[in-house]
Amino acid sequence: MTDLAERLTNTEREEHWPNVRPKDAASLVLLDRSGKVPRVLMGLRHPGHRFMPNVFVFPGGRVELADKSMPVHGVLDTDSERRLGQHVSRPSLTRGRALAAAAIRETYEETGLLLGTTEAGAPEIPAESWKPFEEKGVFPDLEALTFVFRAITPPRRPKRFDTRFFAADVNAICAKVDGLVGPSSELVETRWLTFAETEKAELPAITRVILEELRTRLDAGFRRELPVPFYSMHRGRFVRVALD
Template identity: 55%
Template sequence: MDQRTIEPQTPGPASAAPEPARRPALRPRDAATLILVDRRGRAPKVLMGRRNPGLVFMPGKFVFPGGRIELGDRHMSVAGTLPDYAEAALARQVTRPPHHLGRALALAAIRETHEETGLLVGTRAYGPPEAVPTGWEAFRAHGVLPDLEALHLVARAVTPPGRVRRFDTRFFAADRRAVAAEEPGRVGPASELVELAWLPLAKARKLDLPVITRAILDELEAQIAVDFAPHRPIPHHFVRHGKRQRTFL
């Protein structure tokens, strides 16, 4: 999406400099993120990954694993469905939401978490899926079905205009105990994430974080405090007229 459009020039003095080319506004792509939370100790810990410094988008920043929806995410078998409150919130403030949008977003978060960290979130209680779409082969190999009931919807955030990438991201959380299998070797110098760390929220906030990741950590802490109660409001972060906004779905 590096195309540029040039505005028509208004006739003027020969010495007038041409207007610079303007970058067209990028439409945000649907994406999802999964925050893994370990609540077994005195203070909750979250899994953070540092992005490869060579990447164009947020190089070297610490983030949660995630990415955009892929075609196979709309067809993967699951062991359980999203809670009703999450399905309803995910459909709000979306123009003509596609069929099973929430399901596809939750599966994208689970698949991207595996691709970036090697962790497979789901259950082995029902045996391996009989057939899987592209991108989900590891789940069949390890006998894991993704379990959407294990996910909590935390927030939604849209990348501000003017960035090299724009995403309409939904943030989910899951307990560390929802990890059913692990594949080593996914993190390293040539990977999207070059390191992983389980950190208390206070230490995670001290990392080199994108602004929205820091905000989501605050949202997460508040929702952990109420044990992800289904009646809690789901925040929506975006930028309008150059100002950051926070509303609720």
């Protein structure tokens, strides 16, 4: 077991909730590498949330049915597509595409940032949750995303997610809607933080692990062929598997 997996195991607490099947979810790590040191966009969750209140996280959430049929620009790279199909019961390109689209949609809903291209006209949306992309004439751009991390919430928790984390460069942002971050929103504020600054922030244990894995990936050149770490709990202990 890796040191990071051991750390996660040591921070876990026993829970007695009924065990439920984890739901597919997606999250997005936005990177700004324009300065001397890279920064990541993080949002502070509302203190009234039942699930992970008052901590900094990456934007993300559950996959919705409409994410499967939302028109997009381009496709995921072949390495990301292949790895998204590993260690799942029913792998399909549609499922991987929906996960990537969900990461883009959730990023908009929580931060007001739209990732994509405006060069292809306005998309025909499948549901109201994608309405802002139609209004701004933005096609979500899957080519801008790279699959970089996966984690499954341990059993016996009030909510369980099988979350795939994607990374994208800040240059992928092509539009913004104000007013989605604030005191009455899911994220009360967002910040661009250096890795050194994240060490001082209030973060869930899994988020710290993601940041350390991400920093290692950046140090190795952030090449798409690098393996993707996958963390899940087995027999009471976290295990790290490399998706090649």
